[in-house]
Amino acid sequence: MSAADLTIGYRTGRRVTRVHEHLSFRLYPGELTCLLGANGMGKSTLLRTLAASQPALSGELLLEGRPLSHYSEKERSRRIGMVLTDKTQAGGLTVYELVALGRQPHTGFFGRLHRQDHVRIAEALEAVGIAHKAQSYTAELSDGERQKVMIAKAVVQECPLILLDEPTAFLDVVSRIEIMDLLHKLAVEQNKAILLSTHNVEQALVLADKLWLLSQERGLQCGVTEDLILNHRMDSLFGRPDIQFDYAHGVYYPIVHGCRQIVVESEDDTLLHWTVNALNRRHYACVQSIPDNTSLPSLRASAPDRLLLNQSGKTTLCSSFEELLSLLVN
Amino acid sequence: MKYRIWGGIVLLLVLLFAANLFLGSARIPFRAVLGILVGEEGEKTAWTYIVWQTRFPQAVTALFSGASLAVAGLMLQTVFANPLAGPSILGIDSGASLGVALVMLLCGGTVGAVTVGLTFSGYVAVVVGAFAGAALILGLIIFFSTLIRSNVMLLIIGMMMGYIASSAISLLNFFATAEGVFSYTMWGMGDFSGVSAGQLPFFCGILSVGLLLALLLMKPLNALLLGERYAGNLGINVRRVRVVLLISTGLLTAVTTAFCGPIAFIGLAVPHIARLLLGTSNHNFLLPVTMLCGAVIALLCNLISVLPGSAGVIPLNAITPVLGAPVIIYVIVNQRKIQYFH
Numbered sequence: 001m002s003a004a005d006l007t008i009g010y011r012t013g014r015r016v017t018r019v020h021e022h023l024s025f026r027l028y029p030g031e032l033t034c035l036l037g038a039n040g041m042g043k044s045t046l047l048r049t050l051a052a053s054q055p056a057l058s059g060e061l062l063l064e065g066r067p068l069s070h071y072s073e074k075e076r077s078r079r080i081g082m083v084l085t086d087k088t089q090a091g092g093l094t095v096y097e098l099v100a101l102g103r104q105p106h107t108g109f110f111g112r113l114h115r116q117d118h119v120r121i122a123e124a125l126e127a128v129g130i131a132h133k134a135q136s137y138t139a140e141l142s143d144g145e146r147q148k149v150m151i152a153k154a155v156v157q158e159c160p161l162i163l164l165d166e167p168t169a170f171l172d173v174v175s176r177i178e179i180m181d182l183l184h185k186l187a188v189e190q191n192k193a194i195l196l197s198t199h200n201v202e203q204a205l206v207l208a209d210k211l212w213l214l215s216q217e218r219g220l221q222c223g224v225t226e227d228l229i230l231n232h233r234m235d236s237l238f239g240r241p242d243i244q245f246d247y248a249h250g251v252y253y254p255i256v257h258g259c260r261q262i263v264v265e266s267e268d269d270t271l272l273h274w275t276v277n278a279l280n281r282r283h284y285a286c287v288q289s290i291p292d293n294t295s296l297p298s299l300r301a302s303a304p305d306r307l308l309l310n311q312s313g314k315t316t317l318c319s320s321f322e323e324l325l326s327l328l329v330n
Numbered sequence: 331m332k333y334r335i336w337g338g339i340v341l342l343l344v345l346l347f348a349a350n351l352f353l354g355s356a357r358i359p360f361r362a363v364l365g366i367l368v369g370e371e372g373e374k375t376a377w378t379y380i381v382w383q384t385r386f387p388q389a390v391t392a393l394f395s396g397a398s399l400a401v402a403g404l405m406l407q408t409v410f411a412n413p414l415a416g417p418s419i420l421g422i423d424s425g426a427s428l429g430v431a432l433v434m435l436l437c438g439g440t441v442g443a444v445t446v447g448l449t450f451s452g453y454v455a456v457v458v459g460a461f462a463g464a465a466l467i468l469g470l471i472i473f474f475s476t477l478i479r480s481n482v483m484l485l486i487i488g489m490m491m492g493y494i495a496s497s498a499i500s501l502l503n504f505f506a507t508a509e510g511v512f513s514y515t516m517w518g519m520g521d522f523s524g525v526s527a528g529q530l531p532f533f534c535g536i537l538s539v540g541l542l543l544a545l546l547l548m549k550p551l552n553a554l555l556l557g558e559r560y561a562g563n564l565g566i567n568v569r570r571v572r573v574v575l576l577i578s579t580g581l582l583t584a585v586t587t588a589f590c591g592p593i594a595f596i597g598l599a600v601p602h603i604a605r606l607l608l609g610t611s612n613h614n615f616l617l618p619v620t621m622l623c624g625a626v627i628a629l630l631c632n633l634i635s636v637l638p639g640s641a642g643v644i645p646l647n648a649i650t651p652v653l654g655a656p657v658i659i660y661v662i663v664n665q666r667k668i669q670y671f672h
Contacts, residue, residue, distance in 0.1 A: 089557075139672035313431030
């Protein structure tokens with residue numbers, strides 16, 4: 001799928017609300033692409049436009065070289081599979097029956113399943129790792145399992161392109177990692193183009209082949225994850241000066257309004273990182289090397305239980321952060 | 331398992347249908363009915379008349395009405411994603427009643443005289459009126475469903491429209507004659523005897539169209555369990571399905587209401603009975619079983635209504651809530667344990 005100079009937005013009566021203009025992008029088979037952006041930045045609008053559930057305002061949107069709007073509903077349903085956050089009422093269906101619904105674009109008028117459909121369903125259940133629950137009611141599944149079932153549904157649709165709207169929302173860390181890992185595996189093994197929107201920056205940076213960053217300031221920026229990161233493109237994502245991206249660790253953090261300064265030293269990077277983390281939380285701005293001004297307190301961390309604090313000429317050895325932080329408060 | 335349930339229901343259906351032929355307000359010996367059914371001339375011509383002109387049409391009417399209302403309820407529950415939707419809850423049968431009332435008034439007759447001495451064009455007009463009324467309410471509800479996301483709110487809007495239709499009917503009654511009001515009240519109590527043997531083919535014909543449409547909707551109804559956007563992604567033309575569904579439920583509710591009065595609870599409760607029996611929301615099984623269960627329940631209600639024998643006939647709307655309301659209460663109380671609520 002590719003787009004050139006695409007404008008997305010809404011048309012309500014005569015009023016046209018443009019959410020984003022001049023979008024150009026391309027989705028490739030075999031790649032997992034993560035769409036990142038703040039709430040209200042138009043991630044869902046973009047996904048809906050790609051799924052043709054909402055028309056593009058202008059520009060060109062091609063699927064397999066043909067304009068998306070020229071596809072019939074039926075044709076589209078065999079090319080674009082979707083996983084949404086919508087509430088379903090499918091609790092009374094078994095996992096198997098729900099996944100079987102994904103065969104609808106391929107089955108006849110009454111949706112009767114043939115042998116080859118059953119084979120596809122069994123394969124998909126196996127691929128997402130939910131085969132052991134095939135005969136359970138979907139109502140009895142955990143959120144993570146339910147998400148896997150919906151992904152299996154999209155897999156049996158046999159679409160070259162799968163769009164997922166926040167598939168890891170409401171999931172715990174383990175399920176989040178499982179789902180992202182699963183999607184990456186599907187992209188590679190089944191040569192699918194997968195695009196998902198997410199707020200899960202951490203896992204996206206680890207597993208996404210490509211990132212799409214959607215922001216007010218810069219529109220849509222596409223590229224290989226590492227290219228975007230190392231070109232410092234992550235800063236503008238949220239368009240807020242008080243939220244910064246930590247390029248060393250791949251996380252966003254709030255800027256510290258340090259009312260106090262402290263000099264921090266450590267040979268161990270991990271220890272330094274968490275020491276700074278603790279001090280930032282107490283509104284200390286950490287200074288790496290000692291400037292001329294020696295009136296600042298200083299901290300030397302040589303081990304987690306050896307934190308040497310020098311405060312107004314007095315040196316104290318702290319054996320834990322608990323001790324250190326209680327000293328700093330006083 | 332599912333096929334055993336299926337077989338059980340069909341057996342029950344046959345038994346109840348037979349019971350409806352053998353039992354009635356008038357006492358006719360078992361052998362005599364058997365004889366009449368196999369084509370012998372009965373000992374008394376009155377008995378032959380009762381069996382063929384009263385009991386048989388009534389049983390067939392009950393069978394078709396039950397199946398129709400139940401399946402209409404099921405479709406509404408699925409499309410509105412609300413297990414508590416139903417033709418009477420959403421005010422669709424009030425709409426049909428309003429249509430009937432208007433037609434009867436415009437034709438100079440009285441409401442409820444549907445059954446008495448109307449010409450063919452007369453009852454076509456009544457059915458068209460009922461359908462227009464039902465479709466109007468359904469259309470309005472579907473219109474509101476595009477504005478309002480919450481299904482509970484939508485249900486309340488349906489109830490409100492039902493009240494508006496009822497108030498219009500009250501107004502019509504206010505201007506109607508005393509006999510008109512009386513016959514309307516009688517009609518409103520519900521009764522499967524409203525279809526004569528002559529009208530039966532017409533009645534069953536239209537309902538069959540509605541039932542057939544419902545059967546054709548099995549696949550999209552399953553997709554709609556996932557919600558409209560998922561259904562759309564599965565290649566379902568949601569708008570078209572809604573229109574067909576509107577026509578089908580409109581026909582089913584309107585025709586039964588025009589002839590038998592607004593019958594409460596069958597449309598609401600029977601889909602739940604079917605789902606609980608089958609343990610699935612899969613319409614491939616659920617839809618036909620709902621039809622069969624609806625027919626079974628309606629035949630049962632009809633049988634109960636003639637129990638007092640010569641003392642008279644109990645109105646249907648005195649029976650259906652007694653059977654239906656406990657089912658709904660059970661379902662609501664146990665909704666945490668019932669899968670299809672989640």
